[in-house]
Amino acid sequence: xxxxxxxxxxxxxxxxxxALGVMGVxxxxxxxxxxxxxxxxxxxxxxxxxxxxxxxxxxxxxxLVGYATRFEGSFLIPASDATLAAVSRHKxxxxxxxxxxxxEWEITKLFVDKKHTYALAxxxxxxAPKTTVPRSVEDVERYANEVQYPCLVKPCQGHQYFxxxxxxxxxxxxxxxxxxxxxxxxxxxxxxxLQEFIPGDSSHGVNYNSYSWGGKALxxxxxxxIRNAPRDTGSPCVAQSQFVSEVLxxxxxxLQAMDFHGYACTEFKRDARDGVYxxxxxxxxxxxxxxxAVSCGINFPWIHYEHLVHGKLPEALRQQTGLYWIDLVxxxxxxxxxxxxxxxxxxxxxxxxxxxxxFAILDSTDPKPFRKRCSSxxxxxxxx
Numbered sequence: 001x002x003x004x005x006x007x008x009x010x011x012x013x014x015x016x017x018x019a020l021g022v023m024g025v026x027x028x029x030x031x032x033x034x035x036x037x038x039x040x041x042x043x044x045x046x047x048x049x050x051x052x053x054x055x056x057x058x059x060x061x062x063x064l065v066g067y068a069t070r071f072e073g074s075f076l077i078p079a080s081d082a083t084l085a086a087v088s089r090h091k092x093x094x095x096x097x098x099x100x101x102x103x104e105w106e107i108t109k110l111f112v113d114k115k116h117t118y119a120l121a122x123x124x125x126x127x128a129p130k131t132t133v134p135r136s137v138e139d140v141e142r143y144a145n146e147v148q149y150p151c152l153v154k155p156c157q158g159h160q161y162f163x164x165x166x167x168x169x170x171x172x173x174x175x176x177x178x179x180x181x182x183x184x185x186x187x188x189x190x191x192x193x194l195q196e197f198i199p200g201d202s203s204h205g206v207n208y209n210s211y212s213w214g215g216k217a218l219x220x221x222x223x224x225x226i227r228n229a230p231r232d233t234g235s236p237c238v239a240q241s242q243f244v245s246e247v248l249x250x251x252x253x254x255l256q257a258m259d260f261h262g263y264a265c266t267e268f269k270r271d272a273r274d275g276v277y278x279x280x281x282x283x284x285x286x287x288x289x290x291x292x293a294v295s296c297g298i299n300f301p302w303i304h305y306e307h308l309v310h311g312k313l314p315e316a317l318r319q320q321t322g323l324y325w326i327d328l329v330x331x332x333x334x335x336x337x338x339x340x341x342x343x344x345x346x347x348x349x350x351x352x353x354x355x356x357x358x359f360a361i362l363d364s365t366d367p368k369p370f371r372k373r374c375s376s377x378x379x380x381x382x383x384x
Contacts, residue, residue: 002309003028008080009038011360014369015290016079017041019301037372053086061090068097075309077101081159084285085112099308110258111282113156115193121279124257126250128279130196140182143194144175153181156191164188169233200272202228206244208251208266209293211303217252221293221319229334237330238352239289241296241323246277263300292325295358324357
């Protein structure tokens with residue numbers, strides 16, 4: 001089998017590594033953060049430290065081209081937003097040496113930059129939160145006259161913003177908070193959108209996972225978010241396999257509008273006011289909870305590999321429902337907010353652990369990544 005070069009080794013990269021490794025694919029982990037945990041998995045045949053794809057993009061691309069002498073014809077697959085952006089921008093060059101598992105930049109920029117995503121949703125009539133792109137403080141002040149709080153101040157390019165502020169967005173409960181978040185972002189040279197907050201707790205979120213080709217979704221899988229970390233503005237730390245038919249049609253439409261091909265995780269949230277699922281974002285790389293679909297019989301990384309490497313178009317698969325996915329460390333860190341602030345019933349909190357589940361990192365058959373994750377966290381705590 002041709003090797004798979006997994007670019008990035010955090011939780012997304014680990015999930016992809018396990019999903020490919022269990023199918024017998026030789027995995028080469030190319031990681032740029034020493035604190036990552038995926039590169040110590042038993043499924044990794046070789047680990048290689050790379051330049052940072054965002055801080056040193058030219059060096060990163062030169063690094064990949066340099067390794068083409070050893071890995072010519074291998075499957076090159078981004079496992080983070082930073083590697084996705086860099087590889088997509090240089091796809092034409094990299095395709096001379098590798099089978100590249102991501103779209104071209106003209107497509108990628110439509111979901112990496114959220115202002116394009118929401119503009120497309122508006123054009124094609126896909127329900128989404130009311131969104132505006134402020135160009136000045138005066139625009140923020142005008143928006144304040146029509147907004148209902150809380151509202152969100154979201155970066156157009158979230159992965160770069162997270163790298164600086166260590167959060168996905170800001171929930172503003174007043175004009176002062178909104179203006180402060182806007183100025184803080186723009187001072188750091190980030191473009192933002194101002195967006196209405198869709199009411200509803202974490203469990204109103206749904207992921208529409210799909211593998212598309214030729215304008216058609218060939219394989220689909222839906223999962224409900226159960227808990228997020230942080231609670232209101234974070235990514236899921238617990239999810240459950242559920243069939244949510246309402247997101248299939250809008251999920252297909254936004255990807256068709258982008259002319260998207262390959263794997264995507266499209267996020268929705270059910271609006272508590274009208275029950276309509278609103279588009280939150282599109283992720284054009286394998287997602288955080290990829291092992292949930294794998295455990296339910298739909299191995300998206302393998303589907304991606306089989307199609308691009310061996311030319312085998314996938315057929316629709318029936319998903320198993322009711323299985324939970326748990327990111328243990330993040331769920332425990334979020335537990336005080338749920339148990340004390342939200343007065344979450346203990347039985348409800350424990351249910352994912354008592355019912356059939358798969359952990360994001362913890363795995364008795366592949367223990368090193370969880371040990372590495374705990375070790376990195378402890379080092380981070382003592383460092384600060």
